[in-house]
Amino acid sequence: MQFRKKDLLGIKHLEPEEIDLVLETAEIFKEISTRPIKKVPTLRGRTVVHLFYEPSTRTRTSFEIAAKRLSADTFNISASTSSIVKGETLIDTAKNLEAMNPDVIVLRHSAAGAPHMLARHVKASVINAGDGMHEHPTQALLDLFTIRDKKGAISGQTIAIIGDIAHSRVARSNIWALTKMGARVLVAGPTTMIPKDLDQLGVKVFYRPEDVIPEADVIMMLRIQLERQDQMLLPSLREYSRVFGLDEKKLSSAKPEVLIMHPGPINRGVEISPAVADGPYSVILDQVNNGVAVRMALLYLLIGGEKDE
Amino acid sequence: MSKLIRGGRVLDPASGLDELHDVLIEGRMIHSVSPPGSLEAKPDSSLTIIEADGLWVVPGLIDLHTHLREPGEEYKETILTGSQAAAAGGFTAICCMPNTKPVNDNSAVTDLILRRAMEADLVRVFPVGAISQGQKGEMLAEYAELKEAGVVAVSDDGRAVVNSQLMRRALEYARIFDLPVISHAEDRDLAGDGVMHEGLVSTRLGLREIPGVAEDIMVFRDCSLAALTGGRLHIAHLSSAGAVELVRQFKARGVQVTAEATPHHFTLTDEALESFDTNLKVNPPIRSSSDLAAIHQGLADGTIDAIATDHAPHSTIEKDVEFDYAAFGMIGLETALPLTLRLVDQGLLSPLEAIAKLTRNPARIIGVDLGRLAPGLPADVTLIDPQREITVDVKQFRSKSKNSPFHGWHLKGKAVMVLRDGNVIFRDEP
Numbered sequence: 152m153q154f155r156k157k158d159l160l161g162i163k164h165l166e167p168e169e170i171d172l173v174l175e176t177a178e179i180f181k182e183i184s185t186r187p188i189k190k191v192p193t194l195r196g197r198t199v200v201h202l203f204y205e206p207s208t209r210t211r212t213s214f215e216i217a218a219k220r221l222s223a224d225t226f227n228i229s230a231s232t233s234s235i236v237k238g239e240t241l242i243d244t245a246k247n248l249e250a251m252n253p254d255v256i257v258l259r260h261s262a263a264g265a266p267h268m269l270a271r272h273v274k275a276s277v278i279n280a281g282d283g284m285h286e287h288p289t290q291a292l293l294d295l296f297t298i299r300d301k302k303g304a305i306s307g308q309t310i311a312i313i314g315d316i317a318h319s320r321v322a323r324s325n326i327w328a329l330t331k332m333g334a335r336v337l338v339a340g341p342t343t344m345i346p347k348d349l350d351q352l353g354v355k356v357f358y359r360p361e362d363v364i365p366e367a368d369v370i371m372m373l374r375i376q377l378e379r380q381d382q383m384l385l386p387s388l389r390e391y392s393r394v395f396g397l398d399e400k401k402l403s404s405a406k407p408e409v410l411i412m413h414p415g416p417i418n419r420g421v422e423i424s425p426a427v428a429d430g431p432y433s434v435i436l437d438q439v440n441n442g443v444a445v446r447m448a449l450l451y452l453l454i455g456g457e458k459d460e
Numbered sequence: 461m462s463k464l465i466r467g468g469r470v471l472d473p474a475s476g477l478d479e480l481h482d483v484l485i486e487g488r489m490i491h492s493v494s495p496p497g498s499l500e501a502k503p504d505s506s507l508t509i510i511e512a513d514g515l516w517v518v519p520g521l522i523d524l525h526t527h528l529r530e531p532g533e534e535y536k537e538t539i540l541t542g543s544q545a546a547a548a549g550g551f552t553a554i555c556c557m558p559n560t561k562p563v564n565d566n567s568a569v570t571d572l573i574l575r576r577a578m579e580a581d582l583v584r585v586f587p588v589g590a591i592s593q594g595q596k597g598e599m600l601a602e603y604a605e606l607k608e609a610g611v612v613a614v615s616d617d618g619r620a621v622v623n624s625q626l627m628r629r630a631l632e633y634a635r636i637f638d639l640p641v642i643s644h645a646e647d648r649d650l651a652g653d654g655v656m657h658e659g660l661v662s663t664r665l666g667l668r669e670i671p672g673v674a675e676d677i678m679v680f681r682d683c684s685l686a687a688l689t690g691g692r693l694h695i696a697h698l699s700s701a702g703a704v705e706l707v708r709q710f711k712a713r714g715v716q717v718t719a720e721a722t723p724h725h726f727t728l729t730d731e732a733l734e735s736f737d738t739n740l741k742v743n744p745p746i747r748s749s750s751d752l753a754a755i756h757q758g759l760a761d762g763t764i765d766a767i768a769t770d771h772a773p774h775s776t777i778e779k780d781v782e783f784d785y786a787a788f789g790m791i792g793l794e795t796a797l798p799l800t801l802r803l804v805d806q807g808l809l810s811p812l813e814a815i816a817k818l819t820r821n822p823a824r825i826i827g828v829d830l831g832r833l834a835p836g837l838p839a840d841v842t843l844i845d846p847q848r849e850i851t852v853d854v855k856q857f858r859s860k861s862k863n864s865p866f867h868g869w870h871l872k873g874k875a876v877m878v879l880r881d882g883n884v885i886f887r888d889e890p
Binding site: 163240241242260261262263264265267268282283284285286320323346347348349351352 | 780781
């Protein structure tokens with residue numbers, strides 16, 4: 152099987168077989184990162200541009216390491232250093248980048264649909280590294296990889312996603328990904344942060360974490376944006392933490408083999424207590440580690456395929 | 461200087477006429493509308509015969525809701541290009557909204573618009589004045605001066621009137637001048653910084669949402685104020701199911717309220733936004749299929765009186781950007797007619813009902829004696845080929861802006877000749 156898409160814009164339009172292919176390929180690439188010399192020539196001479204309109208440490212570093220381990224040349228353009236601050240439009244930026252013939256553009260942007268627009272204007276493959284509240288497909292893929300790695304399979308697992316669903320691209324991509332792969336998805340979060348008709352995406356909607364924790368094989372905690380209380384979505388972070396934060400007390404009702412995941416960066420003591428984040432069930436750092444393998448796999452599948460023979 | 465429009469199917473909603481008739485125009489006026497052959501004029505060199513076999517002959521279309529962008533944003537549209545687009549779309553009269561730069565809240569701006577319209581010498585342009593000074597929602601604009609200068613209604617279109625007291629006073633004060641108050645009904649706090657309709661699609665796309673009730677609440681408020689004051693209220697671009705039902709109820713109570721719907725709101729649903737096409741970003745937003753069904757029902761049962769375009773030109777500067785950053789609005793003058801005819805094809809409206817919503821009804825709402833074919837009235841007449849198949853091509857549009865999501869659509873029906881005051885202002889050159 153081949154990965155036929157030019158771009159990776161979201162999980163929504165991926166077939167389960169394509170997701171499987173990414174995960175299988177990542178399995179192979181994971182080994183490279185354990186070698187003393189962590190570099191293969193697969194993408195030598197290829198150019199990967201990281202275009203980040205939002206601050207990001209983890210995702211950008213992960214992409215950059217992935218590209219470098221495949222020997223691609225990488226360039227970073229971020230909002231603070233570029234013509235973005237001079238008012239250039241995304242399409243103009245895209246045309247200028249296009250003129251320099253990159254092979255892949257990795258885009259992080261605060262507006263939903265920005266990667267889709269970019270993809271229409273460039274010949275390069277576009278990877279969505281997070282667009283507004285819409286999708287964060289590589290995060291969902293690395294989450295799938297982590298679940299499969301730890302649990303052996305995704306199908307049949309019960310995944311609880313807890314927190315601010317409405318504003319979370321991680322939640323949206325994971326809901327697509329998990330339901331496509333046959334997992335059962337429960338969500339729990341404040342009523343003010345559950346978007347309309349969410350149940351129609353094939354998930355069961357609850358409000359209190361206590362209602363989903365006992366059934367969960369995997370608990371995914373979401374990051375809460377600290378400014379939400381100004382938008383009348385929450386009375387206070389203190390109350391949010393009390394009702395929705397994952398601490399040892401709430402975790403005591405969980406299954407013995409439960410996995411705790413978080414896309415990061417975590418707000419310690421807000422949505423997750425330090426004891427839980429650093430505790431025995433946490434696979435948060437495995438997620439980060441797997442992110443490199445998954446992104447290597449994607450770069451390879453998008454632009455490395457034909458050079459491999 | 462006479463013209464005989466011969467052999468067409470004359471649709472005149474005001475008289476209920478829907479038959480093959482001839483229309484004789486003398487100078488600027490309609491002379492007579494009579495059964496075929498009865499107007500066989502004597503051979504006369506000054507008589508022009510217009511063969512209308514297979515065509516509909518209807519009163520010139522009237523758009524209650526156009527943004528002409530002049531003065532202030534002439535790079536998007538001018539009174540001339542907007543008038544050209546209107547004529548090509550079959551319109552002989554358009555009402556232009558006051559949210560220009562500067563705002564049309566005084567006679568100087570109204571005068572300028574009317575002077576430019578006269579220079580263009582195409583469609584009639586009826587300016588709409590502002591409800592409040594500068595459309596700021598604080599103090600009433602000077603309706604006496606505006607009325608004298610020629611405005612036919614007042615509206616703060618584009619910006620809902622937040623202050624209920626101001627809306628009350630506007631409805632009261634506008635009564636003196638018999639001006640309808642056109643409401644852009646939107647609770648601005650609930651709409652917030654939303655960019656699309658709230659529902660399953662906004663949940664999927666992660667785009668910030670505008671709930672249907674943001675419209676319902678304001679429609680209820682404004683209808684209640686119309687009931688209280690006896691003012692004449694017109695609701696612009698009705699889009700939500702709840703708002704349609706509210707208008708229906710208030711009408712049943714005898715409150716003086718009328719309403720319009722746009723072709724995009726009776727044609728599209730929010731599913732289309734999966735494309736992230738910024739031409740679909742409009743305010744009020746394209747709503748769900750159940751809202752669409754309610755709009756259809758409202759059009760069919762007469763709750764919605766008029767079809768209006770909300771023609772809102774924007775250039776690529778406003779539209780070739782991320783969805784969140786794009787301006788609200790799409791153009792509509794050159795697609796309104798074929799999209800309306802789809803409703804006829806679908807059996808939702810009779811040809812007479814459809815034409816009424818584009819002619820007689822809007823004329824009534826703004827209080828002008830147009831939109832009907834009767835002797836002694838100005839000869840504003842549109843000839844429509846209802847069977848003509850077209851592929852929408854924004855590059856062919858007269859409008860200066862091209863922000864239409866209907867590009868590439870296959871539609872049926874086209875204005876082939878448009879006369880205003882007896883003069884041909886548009887002729888289709890195939």
